[in-house]
Amino acid sequence: MTLANDNPANQQAAAAARLKRRHLVSWAFEKACLTLTLSAVVVLGILLWQVFSDGIHWLDLQFLQSFPSRFVEKAGVKSALYGTLWLVSLTALISLPIGVLGAIYLEEYAPTSRLTRIIEINIANLAGVPSIVYGILGLAIFVRFMGLERSVLAGAMTMSLLILPVIVISAKEAIRAVPSSIRLAAFAVGATQWQVVRAHVLPEALPGILTGVILALSRAIGETAPLIMIGALTYVAFIPEGPMDEFTALPIQIFNWTSRPQAEFHELAAAGIIVLLAVLLTMNAVAVYIRYRGTRR
Amino acid sequence: MNQVNSTILETRDVYIKYAGEAAVKGVTLPIYEKKITAIIGPSGCGKSTLLRSLNRMNDFIDMVTQEGEILYRGTDLYAPEVDPVEARLRIGMVFQRPNPFPKSIYRNVAWGPTINGLEGDMNLRVERALKQAALWEEVKDRLDDSALNLSGGQQQRLCIARALAMEPEVILMDEPCSALDPVSTARIEDLLFELKENYTIVIVTHNMQQASRVSDYTAFMESGILIEYGDTEQVFTRPAQKRTEEYVTGRFG
Numbered sequence: 001m002t003l004a005n006d007n008p009a010n011q012q013a014a015a016a017a018r019l020k021r022r023h024l025v026s027w028a029f030e031k032a033c034l035t036l037t038l039s040a041v042v043v044l045g046i047l048l049w050q051v052f053s054d055g056i057h058w059l060d061l062q063f064l065q066s067f068p069s070r071f072v073e074k075a076g077v078k079s080a081l082y083g084t085l086w087l088v089s090l091t092a093l094i095s096l097p098i099g100v101l102g103a104i105y106l107e108e109y110a111p112t113s114r115l116t117r118i119i120e121i122n123i124a125n126l127a128g129v130p131s132i133v134y135g136i137l138g139l140a141i142f143v144r145f146m147g148l149e150r151s152v153l154a155g156a157m158t159m160s161l162l163i164l165p166v167i168v169i170s171a172k173e174a175i176r177a178v179p180s181s182i183r184l185a186a187f188a189v190g191a192t193q194w195q196v197v198r199a200h201v202l203p204e205a206l207p208g209i210l211t212g213v214i215l216a217l218s219r220a221i222g223e224t225a226p227l228i229m230i231g232a233l234t235y236v237a238f239i240p241e242g243p244m245d246e247f248t249a250l251p252i253q254i255f256n257w258t259s260r261p262q263a264e265f266h267e268l269a270a271a272g273i274i275v276l277l278a279v280l281l282t283m284n285a286v287a288v289y290i291r292y293r294g295t296r297r
Numbered sequence: 298m299n300q301v302n303s304t305i306l307e308t309r310d311v312y313i314k315y316a317g318e319a320a321v322k323g324v325t326l327p328i329y330e331k332k333i334t335a336i337i338g339p340s341g342c343g344k345s346t347l348l349r350s351l352n353r354m355n356d357f358i359d360m361v362t363q364e365g366e367i368l369y370r371g372t373d374l375y376a377p378e379v380d381p382v383e384a385r386l387r388i389g390m391v392f393q394r395p396n397p398f399p400k401s402i403y404r405n406v407a408w409g410p411t412i413n414g415l416e417g418d419m420n421l422r423v424e425r426a427l428k429q430a431a432l433w434e435e436v437k438d439r440l441d442d443s444a445l446n447l448s449g450g451q452q453q454r455l456c457i458a459r460a461l462a463m464e465p466e467v468i469l470m471d472e473p474c475s476a477l478d479p480v481s482t483a484r485i486e487d488l489l490f491e492l493k494e495n496y497t498i499v500i501v502t503h504n505m506q507q508a509s510r511v512s513d514y515t516a517f518m519e520s521g522i523l524i525e526y527g528d529t530e531q532v533f534t535r536p537a538q539k540r541t542e543e544y545v546t547g548r549f550g
Contacts, residue, residue, distance in 0.1 A: 112359050181396035184354065185456070189409030189463055190386040199408065200398060 055270025072264040080253035082239035090156030099167030107175040127165035135229025150231040153243035163216035170212020174205040214287040224251040302329040311365035322521040335512035343521040352388035353381040389460035395452035397444035430458035450481025
């Protein structure tokens, strides 16, 4: 072996072989990534196809404008759709200011102390707490202690608890991604902390913050467990007219339909899922639009 | 050398520590009005730290403690009643890397005066600052373009214009040419000569030719200690300290 390595021609051959192997590894990695990505897309595609083939023929104006019913032909998602829209709007109103201002405080104002670190670690831990736990908390504090009953406000406050950690963490990341050189430049021309945040940090971080908020709200839209816990009803034959009204939401309605024995109701559930997806897509579209406008400035 | 110069800034026995470790050790240094003072020395000698203390930019770095006095026109810059925001209005700064705001050229220059409510015609102020920074001719037709589309040298001149628009008394420059090519560097050096008519400039540089070309006074620091301070010509031709001589002649550092 040592003898062979002394030969320049052999050395060259060995180097060429090594290079070939490195290219092979590089190629294999790319293909592995591609395969796994495709498999995820395929599974999603199958899921969507199944939902659409089951539910699309139930999807019409009647379905959107009817309250739930024990007759398949008369049943609809009106109360669930309005309930979800109420829930998401209120949740956004509550969690957005708290989450974003909390993130701004932690990133821009809080001293780097042990206490700050403990708070940050705990926020990260809270993001991993099962949603049912937030449901129990909401039941004990909002529904019972604060006497909000089974209102959409109690639901929104519970959902806000659930998604606040996600909003804070993603907003913190977005704020941290703003280069500190921009902050220093602003301070150097005599800006106050508020002026730096308002004119430079927030506009730069806004796209990232919005992405996090939308992801968090998307999670809230799909959550069922905490709503069942705080007693959101499955049969609601009216739409909420204020934050103190009782409500139901799309995932609860879907869950209810899937747990019935009749096959038609399962198809109805699929139609409900399509409506839920449509709401989600609309929210994402709004976020993309705001981000687009934000970056054009 | 102390003929008719008036001292605008002065450090007195200043110690600056990061988490207890001293980066600047007992520096006493006068800064003369409408002169260019260069601070030279090897990397990590504490020259940038000292510079940042002159307009309280060290306030933004955690765990920095400071002892000694820094006097600005006779008052202690670190006295409790001094508002650091106001101090930075009088003492502007240009950083090592060009750091324009990701906004239009106009907004970059106008933002500081706007938030501070400075009086007068803003368009005129922007134009004057850009002319002083020798950038006006290149950008006058595209003031609404993003500052990020400018070249590195143009961006740094924009940052100088941004500082000038505040009409400060002192401009601190932290290795302003280290990220620039020789042509841009030469332009900025020419600019410094014009600026010292009206402004006091303190420039940190590790480029000794630059220090000897542009400055009136030179301070040489090493390991946080001010080794030598004096007239630039004297420091470069007849240094009093052996270490200074070794450094400026390129025998180390």
